[in-house]
Amino acid sequence: MSNIRFRALExxxxxxxxxxVPPGGKVSDFYGVNVFNREAMQKYxxxxxxxxxxxxxxxxxxxxxxxxxxxxxxxxxxxSSKGCTSYTHWFQPLxxxxxxxxxxxxxxxxxxxxxxxxxNALAQQEPDAxxxxxxxIRNTFEARGYTAWDPSSPAFIMExxxxxxxxxxxxxxxxxxxxxxxxxxxxxxxxxxDKAAVDVCQYFDKDVTKVIAxxxxxxxxxxxxxxxxxxxxxxxxxxxxxxxxxxxxGQQLEDHYFGSIPERVYAFMQDMETEAYKLGIPLKxxxxxxxxxxxxxxxxxxxxxxxxxxxALLMDLMEKVARRDNFKVLLHEKPYAGIxxxxxxxxWSLSTNTGKNLLSPGSTPKSNLMFLTFFITTIKAxxxxxxxxxxxxxxxxxxxxxxxxxxxxxxxxxxxxxxxxNVLDEIEQKVNDKKMTADEKTALKLDIGKIPEILLDNTxxxxxxxxxxxxxxxxxxxxxxxxxxxxxxxxxxxIMANQLRKFKKEVxxxxxxxxxxxxxxxxxxxxxxxxxxxxxxxxxGYSDEWVKEAKRRGLSNIxxxxxxxxxxxxxxxxxxxxxxxxxxxxxxxxxxxxxLETYIKKIQIExxxxxxxxxxxxxPAAIHYQTTLAKNVxxxxxxxxxxxxxxTQIGMIMEISEHLGMIKTxxxxxxxxxxxxxxxxxxxxxxxxxxxxxxxxxxxxxxHVDKLEIMVDDELWxxxxxxxxxxxx
Ligand code: ADP
Ligand code: MG
Numbered sequence: 265m266s267n268i269r270f271r272a273l274e275x276x277x278x279x280x281x282x283x284x285v286p287p288g289g290k291v292s293d294f295y296g297v298n299v300f301n302r303e304a305m306q307k308y309x310x311x312x313x314x315x316x317x318x319x320x321x322x323x324x325x326x327x328x329x330x331x332x333x334x335x336x337x338x339x340x341x342x343x344s345s346k347g348c349t350s351y352t353h354w355f356q357p358l359x360x361x362x363x364x365x366x367x368x369x370x371x372x373x374x375x376x377x378x379x380x381x382x383x384n385a386l387a388q389q390e391p392d393a394x395x396x397x398x399x400x401i402r403n404t405f406e407a408r409g410y411t412a413w414d415p416s417s418p419a420f421i422m423e424x425x426x427x428x429x430x431x432x433x434x435x436x437x438x439x440x441x442x443x444x445x446x447x448x449x450x451x452x453x454x455x456x457x458d459k460a461a462v463d464v465c466q467y468f469d470k471d472v473t474k475v476i477a478x479x480x481x482x483x484x485x486x487x488x489x490x491x492x493x494x495x496x497x498x499x500x501x502x503x504x505x506x507x508x509x510x511x512x513x514g515q516q517l518e519d520h521y522f523g524s525i526p527e528r529v530y531a532f533m534q535d536m537e538t539e540a541y542k543l544g545i546p547l548k549x550x551x552x553x554x555x556x557x558x559x560x561x562x563x564x565x566x567x568x569x570x571x572x573x574x575x576a577l578l579m580d581l582m583e584k585v586a587r588r589d590n591f592k593v594l595l596h597e598k599p600y601a602g603i604x605x606x607x608x609x610x611x612w613s614l615s616t617n618t619g620k621n622l623l624s625p626g627s628t629p630k631s632n633l634m635f636l637t638f639f640i641t642t643i644k645a646x647x648x649x650x651x652x653x654x655x656x657x658x659x660x661x662x663x664x665x666x667x668x669x670x671x672x673x674x675x676x677x678x679x680x681x682x683x684x685x686n687v688l689d690e691i692e693q694k695v696n697d698k699k700m701t702a703d704e705k706t707a708l709k710l711d712i713g714k715i716p717e718i719l720l721d722n723t724x725x726x727x728x729x730x731x732x733x734x735x736x737x738x739x740x741x742x743x744x745x746x747x748x749x750x751x752x753x754x755x756x757x758x759i760m761a762n763q764l765r766k767f768k769k770e771v772x773x774x775x776x777x778x779x780x781x782x783x784x785x786x787x788x789x790x791x792x793x794x795x796x797x798x799x800x801x802x803x804x805g806y807s808d809e810w811v812k813e814a815k816r817r818g819l820s821n822i823x824x825x826x827x828x829x830x831x832x833x834x835x836x837x838x839x840x841x842x843x844x845x846x847x848x849x850x851x852x853x854x855x856x857x858x859x860l861e862t863y864i865k866k867i868q869i870e871x872x873x874x875x876x877x878x879x880x881x882x883x884p885a886a887i888h889y890q891t892t893l894a895k896n897v898x899x900x901x902x903x904x905x906x907x908x909x910x911x912t913q914i915g916m917i918m919e920i921s922e923h924l925g926m927i928k929t930x931x932x933x934x935x936x937x938x939x940x941x942x943x944x945x946x947x948x949x950x951x952x953x954x955x956x957x958x959x960x961x962x963x964x965x966x967x968h969v970d971k972l973e974i975m976v977d978d979e980l981w982x983x984x985x986x987x988x989x990x991x992x993x
Contacts (some may be wrong), residue, residue: 269341269984279743296544298421299773300342308338318783320415322474324455328416333500339419340369340381343430346421351381351430353389353411356446358397358858360748362576363393363436365411366429376800388430397858398444414447417573420543422585433573442851447569449846453757454569456844460764461614461622461638467771467781468634474617477757478737480565484606484745485582486558486594487529487992492761492984495590497881498873499989502866503596503746506874506962510602510621526992529559530818532589536561537723539581547572555604556990565611565737568757572750575608577934579746583827595746598664599968600986605665606745612751613737614638614760624736633785637767640789642738643678645763646731647753647796650676651820651831653740654729656755658828658859660866662744667823672730672742674828675814675821677801679729685802688793695790728805758844767792769979826951832856860951867954871938874965875931881982882969883924889976890920916975923968923975930968934961 296303305314313334319325322934327335343351352364367389369379390410392498398409411434419432436445443449454477459474498506516545525533533549540547546564554560563574582593598605614622620631622638646653653676657666665671680688730742743752767788774784797816803810822828831837833856841847847855893913900910907914937960941953972980 266573267979267982269982269988270979272489272491272984273988275491280519280863281719282587294538295541298346298423298542299544300339300419301544303340305338305983307993308342310334310338310699313338317415327387327413329383332387332413336381336383336386339386339427339430339432340379343419343421343428344369344379346428346784348421348430349379349430353391353413353429353433353434355391355411355434355436355649356576356748356750357444357860358446358855360446360746362580364429364431365389366398368886389434393437397861398438398854409436409444411436414451414569416451416567418544419506420577423539428639442854443651443847446748447572450750450754450757451569451704452846453754453761453844456761456846457614457757457764460761460768463768463957464637464641465622467785468630469616469618469620471618472616472620475622476615477568477751478565478613478621479568479753480562480737481571481749482560482609482612483564483578484558484560484608484610485556486555486596486599486606486990487532487586487591488557488588488594488599488989489992490590490592492989495639495982495984496989497593497827498870498877498983499599501873502870503594504599504664505871505986505989506870506877507966507969507973508600508986509594509973511990512599520524528589528591529992532586532591533559533561535589536582536585539585543574543577543581545578545581547578551680551737555600557992558604560964564615568612568753572753573749576748582870587800597659597661597744600990601627603986603990605668605671607665607671607741608743608745608749609762610740610743610749610756611734611737612740612756621736633782634675636687636691636789637785639684639733639791641763641767642760643680643799644792644796645759646676646678646756647799649759649797649837651822651828651834652755652759652837652840653752654742654820654822655743655828655831655837656752657740657744657747658825659747660825660863660870662742663823663825665744666742667821668826672728673685673805673810674742674823675805675811675819676730676742677805677810677814677819678797678799679726679732679802679805680800681726681733682802684733689737691786691790695786699981700927712853713854725867726802726805728990729801730805737838754846758840758846762840762844821947824955826860826948826955829856829859829951830948860947863951864947864954867959868938870962871934871954871958874886874962875935877930877983878927878954878965878969880959882972883927885980886920886924886972886976887981889980890917890924893917893920906909920972920975923972926968927965927972929966930961934958934965937961 291494305317309317313331316325316327316331320327322520340351349370350366350368353365355361355363367385368566371378371380371383373380384498388410414433414435417433419430422431432789435443435448435451436441437448440834457477458475462472481768488499495506498504537547537549540563545919546566547561549561549565561578563571563578565571566886568980579595586593595606597607613624616622622634623642625635626632654674655675667673667675730740732739732741743749771781771784774787775781780788798819801810801814809822832852838849838852841852842849882962897907897910897913897917901907937957941950941958944950944953973983973985
């Protein structure tokens with residue numbers, strides 16, 4: 265059989281699981297061995313240099329040249345001792361991926377080879393920036409961009425078959441200082457948040473001098489056999505299948521075949537865990553699959569900048585490890601139509617230098633007022649900037665998931681659980697109650713103090729909410745599995761910082777007018793509760809009723825990316841970003857443009873692949889089969905059989921013709937739509953054209969191709985079928 269699909273199936277069949285040899289011993293023996301962590305720094309850095317790094321990590325103090333030289337020297341010695349010969353600045357450009365530019369430690373000094381790594385090389389590097397998206401920023405300014413060391417995320421060693429490389433986490437900026445990456449804005453947001461949150465904490469606890477955000481990322485993914493993948497140009501180039509008839513019983517298949525984890529997958533997971541541990545990623549793989557061949561893993565939460573880096577690194581790592589095991593990791597939000605998609609739940613909270621989780625209800629009235637302050641301020645912040653939150657998770661691939669009856673809808677709402685909803689209702693009713701005596705108000709405060717400690721175990725789990733409170737953290741569930749979550753987290757932390765700042769101002773102004781502190785706090789919180797009521801929703805987010813109800817409430821439901829991205833450049837967002845010193849106008853506009861460009865490219869590629877596959881693979885296979893049927897009819901006639909005994913064959917021949925006609929016509933129309941769209945100058949208009957005019961043909965073309973899939977002789981069908989792709993042998 266020359267059919268690529270059958271060749272793929274043959275290579276896959278009977279493959280033995282890859283034997284992974286873990287480095288041996290306990291996890292604690294090799295955890296973090298490839299990280300320039302505190303322990304390594306203490307060993308390799310002089311005291312002053314160590315202190316300088318610590319001051320940079322803990323207080324954002326910049327590292328001077330002399331110290332940078334010492335740190336570089338120690339880092340090089342450490343890396344060399346581990347067998348590294350080169351280094352790279354590791355950064356997260358706006359492609360959504362990670363990028364590296366490798367340089368060797370090797371240098372010539374008076375004709376002699378030496379290994380050298382200077383403070384300069386540590387602190388700054390100039391990658392060839394022209395290949396990374398900049399939204400026009402570099403064209404108008406200076407055609408250079410550079411990367412700058414982020415000491416708050418530790419350097420690490422990437423191992424590959426061909427060697428080891430020291431990776432230094434960096435930000436990526438234009439020569440004139442405009443941000444061109446995902447990390448710099450996040451760091452700015454975290455800085456703003458720290459300041460705003462500490463100021464508010466001072467109402468409750470004078471010992472709080474630093475607040476960090478924490479993040480635990482649940483990562484869902486699919487695995488597919490490499491050989492089968494190679495028979496699917498669509499999966500290979502776009503990350504999702506553009507065609508494919510769902511298996512007869514859809515997801516229920518998993519009961520049959522996927523009860524336990526196939527050994528190959530188990531080997532991959534172990535391998536991935538081991539590699540993650542070496543890099544200090546505190547992974548806790550979970551072996552539960554939701555859909556066939558879908559899996560999930562989550563690390564223990566960490567400081568957010570580190571957690572975001574670790575997730576980006578993990579996505580890289582998964583792909584690398586999978587290759588060894590002849591798998592491909594599909595991080596796309598929706599690789600298979602009709603089968604559950606993948607998300608990346610972002611579990612987010614705030615934590616103080618005193619070790620308090622600010623979103624964890626306390627055991628005393630004082631600490632609970634603090635909890636309520638941060639809790640309610642988050643709700644208000646998300647309410648005020650719901651559209652920006654929606655924009656922060658918008659992408660061509662996530663569009664398939666949001667609102668697809670399996671994932672949170674594109675409507676931003678917040679789930680609190682019954683108990684906390686009741687607490688908020690009570691505050692709303694009582695705080696402004698003129699009839700209440702001072703004593704009663706004190707009692708109310710005490711009442712608030714009684715937020716039950718059982719809360720943690722008891723939070724109702726509403727899985728359909730895009731933003732849910734889950735006991736001691738909020739969980740932003742609408743983030744897509746392929747996303748670099750810094751975008752969503754930058755927005756969340758920025759709006760939170762902004763709201764905390766406003767909160768402080770409002771409370772201070774009441775205090776200035778003579779209101780007692782606690783009462784002032786409660787008053788402002790009450791107002792926030794009233795203002796943001798519409799965004800609270802405890803019901804089923806997947807239901808049609810909610811779509812209607814949300815409309816009545818005036819909540820946005822923007823189902824596609826191009827219009828969702830508008831929120832980045834709205835007046836209120838621009839003001840927000842500028843006030844919080846995250847982006848200037850140019851930076852936001854550039855970013856907006858890059859996201860639209862990315863969207864266009866994604867749809868354009870999908871559309872091309874779809875057209876090619878339909879015309880070059882599907883139609884020929886169907887014609888081939890149709891010819892066989894026609895020959896059969898001819899043959900039967902030649903032995904004297906009557907046409908009315910051949911209605912099945914003749915019917916099928918006609919049906920195939922109809923599908924072929926529909927496919928060809930719609931592919932042609934789609935190509936025309938693409939040509940038209942390509943002529944549009946305005947990038948937003950162009951993206952909308954791709955969304956509304958080009959993409960709109962996908963479903964029709966797919967419908968007819970999928971119909972052919974179930975008619976055409978299985979042996980002639982060129983693409984691996986869903987049941988083959990999702991079943992791991
Ligand atoms: P789910 O029930 O949604 O599957 P899990 O409990 O499995 O969630 O995972 C929750 C994630 O939340 C983990 O990564 C965990 O480390 C993280 N998490 C727990 N507490 C916090 C916190 N205070 N801040 C941020 N993330 C947290
Ligand atoms: Mg979750």
